[in-house]
Amino acid sequence: MNRVAISTAATSKFTKATERSIFDIACEPCVEVLNNHGDKNIDALLFSSCSEEQYGSAIISEMLGIKPKISQRIDNLCNSGTNAVTTAYSLIASGLCDSALVVGAEKTQSKGNRLIWDVTRGSFNFPVHWASMFAKSHMRAFGTTDEQMALVSVKNHKNASKNDCALFQKPVTLNEVMASKMIAEPIKLLDCSAPCDGASAVLLLSEQRAKKAKNPIWIRGLGQQTSGASFANMDSMTTIETAKTAARDAFEMANVKPSQVDVAEIHDAFTILEIMAYEDLGFAQKGKGGKFIEHLQEEIMINPRGGLLGCGHPVGATGVAQVAEIALQLSGKAAERQISGCTIGLVHNLAAAGSSASVMILGN
Numbered sequence: 001m002n003r004v005a006i007s008t009a010a011t012s013k014f015t016k017a018t019e020r021s022i023f024d025i026a027c028e029p030c031v032e033v034l035n036n037h038g039d040k041n042i043d044a045l046l047f048s049s050c051s052e053e054q055y056g057s058a059i060i061s062e063m064l065g066i067k068p069k070i071s072q073r074i075d076n077l078c079n080s081g082t083n084a085v086t087t088a089y090s091l092i093a094s095g096l097c098d099s100a101l102v103v104g105a106e107k108t109q110s111k112g113n114r115l116i117w118d119v120t121r122g123s124f125n126f127p128v129h130w131a132s133m134f135a136k137s138h139m140r141a142f143g144t145t146d147e148q149m150a151l152v153s154v155k156n157h158k159n160a161s162k163n164d165c166a167l168f169q170k171p172v173t174l175n176e177v178m179a180s181k182m183i184a185e186p187i188k189l190l191d192c193s194a195p196c197d198g199a200s201a202v203l204l205l206s207e208q209r210a211k212k213a214k215n216p217i218w219i220r221g222l223g224q225q226t227s228g229a230s231f232a233n234m235d236s237m238t239t240i241e242t243a244k245t246a247a248r249d250a251f252e253m254a255n256v257k258p259s260q261v262d263v264a265e266i267h268d269a270f271t272i273l274e275i276m277a278y279e280d281l282g283f284a285q286k287g288k289g290g291k292f293i294e295h296l297q298e299e300i301m302i303n304p305r306g307g308l309l310g311c312g313h314p315v316g317a318t319g320v321a322q323v324a325e326i327a328l329q330l331s332g333k334a335a336e337r338q339i340s341g342c343t344i345g346l347v348h349n350l351a352a353a354g355s356s357a358s359v360m361i362l363g364n
Contacts, residue, residue, distance in 0.1 A: 001093045001094070002092060002093050002094075002095060002206050002207055002208075003093075003206075003207040003210075003218060004088075004089045004092045004093055004204055004205070004206065004207070004218070004219050005204065005205050005207065005210035005213065005216035005217060005218050005219070006202050006203065006204055006205075006216065006217045006218075006219065006323070006327040006362070007037065007203050007204075007205045007209075007210060007213035007216050008033050008036040008037055008202070008203050008213070009033065009200070009201065009202040009203070009323070009324035009325075009327045009328055010029035010030075010032035010033050010036070010200070010201055010324065011029055011165050011198070011199070011200040011201075011317075011321050011324050011325075012025065012028040012029045012165065012198055012199045012200070013164070013165050013198075014165055014166060014167040014196045014197065014198035014311055014312040014314060015167065015196060015197050015198070016108060016167070016196055016197070017107065017108040017109065017196075017197060018197050020197065021053075022049065022051045022053055022056065022105055022106070022107055023053070023056065023059050023060055023063060023105075025105045025106075025107070025197055025198070025199045026047065026049075026056070026060050026103050026104075026105035026199045026201075027060060027063050027064060027199075028199055029103065029199050029200055029201040030060065030064055030101060030103050030199075030201045031064070032201075033101065033201045033202070033203050034064065034066075034101075034203075037203055040064070040065060040066045041066075041099070042066045042068050042099050042100070042101050042203075043068055043069050043070065043091075043096075043097035043098055043099045043100060044068050044069060044070035044071070044072075044088060044091055044097045044099070044100035044101070045057050045060065045061050045064075045066065045068045045070070045071050045072075045100070045101045045102075045103070046070075046071075046072050046073075046074055046084040046087055046088050046100060046101070046102045046103070047060055047071075047072070047073045047074065047084070047103055047104075047105070048073075048074045048075075048080040048081045048083070048084035048102065048103065048104035048105075048316045048317070048319065048320055049073065049075065049080065049104065049105050049106055049110075049315075049316035049317075050075055050077060050080065050106060050110050050111060050315050050316050051105070051106065051107060051110060051316070052111065055073075056073050057071040057072055057073050058071050060103065066101075068101075069097065070091065070096070070097065070100075072087070074087060075316070076351055076356060077315060077351035077352050077356075078267070078269065078313070078315050078318060078319070078349070078350060078351040078352070079267075079318075079319050079349040079350055079351040079356055079357065079358045080104065080315065080316045080319060080351075081102075081104040081200070081316060081317060081318055081319020081320035081321070081322070081323065081349065082224075082319035082320075082322070082323065082347060082349040082358035082360060083224070083319070083358065084102045084104065084319070084320065085102050085202065085204070085219075085319065085320065085323050085360070086222055086224060086358065086360075088100035088102050088204045089204060089219055089222065092204055092205070092206050097206075098205065098206040098208065098209050099203065099204065099205050099206070099209055100203070100204045101201060101202075101203050101204075102201065102202050102203075102204065102320055103199060103200070103201040103320065104199060104200050104201075104314075104316045104317035104318070104319060104320035104321065105198070105199035105200075105314070105316060105317050106195075106196075106197070106198065106199075106314035106315045106316040106317050106318075107197050107314075108195050108196050108197050108314075109195075110195065110314075110315050110316070126184075127269060127270070127353070128183050128184045128187055128192060128270070129184055130353040131184070131187050131191075131192075131269070131270035131272055131273070132184035132185060132186070132187050133237055134237055134238070134270075134272050134273070134276065134353075135149065135186050135187060135270075135272040136185075136186065137237035137238050138237075138238050138272060138275065138276065138289075138290075139186070141238050141287065142238070142287035142288075142289075142290065143290070144272075144275060144289065144290035145290060146178060146186055146188075147174065147178070148275065148290035148291075148293055148294065149186075149191055149271040149272055149275065149290075150174050150177035150178050150188075150190070150191070150271065151174065151293045151294065152191075152268060152271040152274045152275065152293055152309070153172060153177045153190045153191060153271050153309055154171070154172060154173065154174055154177060155293070155302075155303070156268060156274075156303050156306050156307040156309040156310040157170070157171050157172045157190075157306065157309065157310045158171045158310075159303055159304050159305065159306045159307070159310055159337060160305070160306025160307075160309075160310025160311055161306075161310075162306075162336045162337040163305045163306050163310070163311065163336075163337055164335075165198075165305070165311065166305065166306045166310050166311040166312065167194060167196050167198075167310075167311055167312030168194075168306070168309075168310050168311075168312070172190055176190065177190040177191070187270060187271075187272070190309075191270055191271040191272070192269075192270055192309075193268065193269045193270070193307075193308035193309050193312065193313040194312050194313060195312070195313055195314065195315070196312035196313065196314050197314060198311075198312060198314035198317045198321070199314070199317050200317045200320040200321035200323075200324045201320065201324070202320060202323055202324050202327060204219075215331045215332070215364075217326075217327045217330045217331055217362050217363070217364065218362065218363055218364070219360065219361075219362055220253070220254035220255075220256065220344075220361045220362060220363045221249075221250040221251060221252070221253035221254025221255075221256065221359075221360065221361035222249070222250055222253060222358075222359075222360055222361075223245065223246035223247060223248065223249030223250035223251075223253070223358070223359045223360075224246050224249075224356070224357065224358045224359075225241075225242040225243075225245040225246045225249075225356070225357055226242065226355065226356040226357075227241065227242050227354075227355050227356070228355055229352065229355055230355070234353060234354070234355065238276070238287075239276065239279070239280060239286075240273075240276060240277070240280050240350065240354035240357060241354075242350075242354055242355065242356055242357035243277065243280040243281070243348060243350060243354060243357040243359065244280045245357075246357045246358055246359040247280060247281050247282065247348070247359040249359075250346075250359040250360060250361050251282075251361065253361070254361035254363070256344060256361055256363075257282075258281060258282035258283055260344050261283075261300060261344050261345065261346045261361075262300065262301065262339065262341070262342035262343060262344050262345065263300070263301045263302075263304060263326065263329050263330075263339050263342045263344075263345045263346075264281070264283075264300060264301070264302045264303070264326075264345065264346040264347070264348065265302075265303060265305070265307070265322035265323075265325050265326055265345070265346070265347045265348065265349075266278075266281075266302055266303055266307065266348045267308065267318075267322075267348050267349050267350040268303060268307040268308050268309050269308050269313060269350070271309070273350065273354075274293075274302070274303070274307070275289035275290055275292075275293060276289060277289075277348055278292045278293070280348075281346070281348060281359070283300060301339045301342070304325065304329065304334065304337045304339055305321070305325045305334075305337060318349070319347070319349040319358065322347045322348075322349060323347050323360065323362075326345035326346070326347055326360075326362050327345075327362060329342050329345055330342060330343065330344075330345050330362060330363065330364055343363060343364050344361065344362070344363045345361070345362045345363070346359065346360065346361055346362075347359065347360040347362070
């Protein structure tokens with residue numbers, strides 16, 4: 001099986017609702033990637049989005065002036081992006097392609113922000129409702145506090161202030177998070193990520209093609225798991241079982257342990273999800289995620305770009321942007337937010353209350 005590398009990556013500025021089309025938004029980081037690559041000979045273009053517009057991958061291909069063998073759209077709610085990267089990896093690893101451009105893009109008003117198809121949620125079809133249940137369950141079981149969840153928001157907004165592409169550019173204080181509007185107890189406004197316009201793109205190459213690239217970043221491990229589509233299939237309210245399974249498979253494939261990870265992009269659509277992820281990924285013992293955030297910087301750098309909380313959450317673009325950030329960090333191209341000496345990175349991406357999950361391990 002062919003090894004697969006990420007040769008270049010780019011992310012556009014995330015913004016609130018604009019008049020730009022989804023295709024204009026998608027092309028912006030693609031142009032930067034293609035310019036960096038210096039070649040429009042691309043075998044596959046995969047478009048990650050929950051937008052209603054049809055034939056998007058072919059439209060983007062034409063706008064970019066490329067004629068790929070394979071052109072597809074990938075739609076899997078919030079982890080559409082990592083699904084698209086995994087599909088691109090598979091195309092190259094199997095020998096069907098030597099290069100694949102993956103682009104994720106979304107508009108603020110995407111229907112991917114609602115879960116109206118899941119009748120098991122009753123009338124509570126906004127993601128914040130299941131975040132509330134996760135938070136309450138984790139608090140009851142392990143003593144996790146509002147302040148510990150707020151620390152996640154403080155950290156990620158601080159990191160976002162160093163990221164020119166982030167939706168939110170100003171740090172927030174613990175008091176500001178705690179005093180922000182209650183949305184669904186105990187989840188407050190600043191415990192929540194925000195939908196937005198945005199796009200991100202990464203270029204994957206076969207090992208042969210990657211030899212010509214400068215400092216390629218290798219995809220070393222992949223794991224994915226789906227429990228179904230509905231909230232009724234959730235096995236636990238304090239653990240995302242799909243994420244645990246995906247992480248186990250990714251670590252095994254990469255032959256890497258959690259303690260070896262230097263930098264991670266965690267799916268923090270809500271602050272409680274980052275705390276649960278510490279445990280699901282093996283960074284913290286079960287029930288100790290709340291304590292882990294209090295001493296996080298001593299252990300591992302998580303969400304250096306600001307995460308979903310600081311950057312914003314353009315659904316179809318999020319997973320691609322997470323992969324792009326880790327690739328930039330490992331190649332030493334993350335500008336002001338660069339983490340010194342990192343060699344192994346992890347991406348953790350969820351959808352629909354963790355009913356599906358992706359985990360990816362990247363390395364130099």
